[in-house]
Amino acid sequence: MYQRNIRQHGDALTLLRSLPDPCTPLIFFDPQHRENLDKLKYGNEGARQRERCKLPQMSSEYIEACCREAARILRPSGYLMRWQNALQVGTGAHLCLADVLQCVEIIAWDNGRISNGYRARRRGDYLVALQKKPIRARATWQTRPVIPDRWPEKIIKPRSQHPHIKPIGLIRALIEAITSPGDLVVDPAAGSFVAMQAAMELGRDFIGCDLAIPAQSVSPRPATSASAALLTFQ
Numbered sequence: 001m002y003q004r005n006i007r008q009h010g011d012a013l014t015l016l017r018s019l020p021d022p023c024t025p026l027i028f029f030d031p032q033h034r035e036n037l038d039k040l041k042y043g044n045e046g047a048r049q050r051e052r053c054k055l056p057q058m059s060s061e062y063i064e065a066c067c068r069e070a071a072r073i074l075r076p077s078g079y080l081m082r083w084q085n086a087l088q089v090g091t092g093a094h095l096c097l098a099d100v101l102q103c104v105e106i107i108a109w110d111n112g113r114i115s116n117g118y119r120a121r122r123r124g125d126y127l128v129a130l131q132k133k134p135i136r137a138r139a140t141w142q143t144r145p146v147i148p149d150r151w152p153e154k155i156i157k158p159r160s161q162h163p164h165i166k167p168i169g170l171i172r173a174l175i176e177a178i179t180s181p182g183d184l185v186v187d188p189a190a191g192s193f194v195a196m197q198a199a200m201e202l203g204r205d206f207i208g209c210d211l212a213i214p215a216q217s218v219s220p221r222p223a224t225s226a227s228a229a230l231l232t233f234q
């Protein structure tokens with residue numbers, strides 16, 4: 001049984017299947033795409049890329065199944081925020097979900113670090129906003145805080161904490177724009193659990209897991225305040 005507001009070991013698809021429908025307005029999903037890593041063999045990946053390759057990998061079929069479960073548990077007009085790189089955006093990796101989720105926005109994250117690339121060099125990732133019908137903007141996405149479609153944010157915490165860490169500032173802004181206090185935020189492949197940190201700072205509930213978290217490390221705790229939760233997170 002998955003618990004709220006803790007770091008815990010678990011499988012993304014299993015967690016999503018355990019949740020009732022519709023229970024959340026916002027889901028983050030950062031899949032480790034095995035086929036993509038196989039294609040992007042630059043020959044100079046370095047330590048961080050080698051660490052990324054050690055993470056539990058997902059097939060395209062598994063990722064699609066997760067996204068379809070996400071669509072089931074989303075509230076009407078809710079959002080799945082799916083992280084993709086330039087190759088996945090360019091090839092339309094999300095288009096197979098068009099019958100249940102529509103792409104309504106793409107935010108380019110500039111992390112300020114030049115990475116690999118055969119032509120243009122990578123400097124961040126893309127966050128593809130997929131919305132469940134009915135497609136609405138004003139009623140589901142507040143104009144404050146302002147979220148530009150090009151988001152510059154350097155990672156403050158060391159990447160040694162997690163090789164796939166994502167920008168907490170952008171995640172926090174999205175949670176604030178799309179959800180209300182007390183809402184549930186879901187991240188089934190939570191990685192460094194920055195979405196949990198941001199959600200709890202804003203007074204939202206969180207449920208998520210990651211296979212890279214050792215199973216024996218799970219220890220339930222009362223989330224009496226955001227500050228107490230962050231002490232455990234850090």
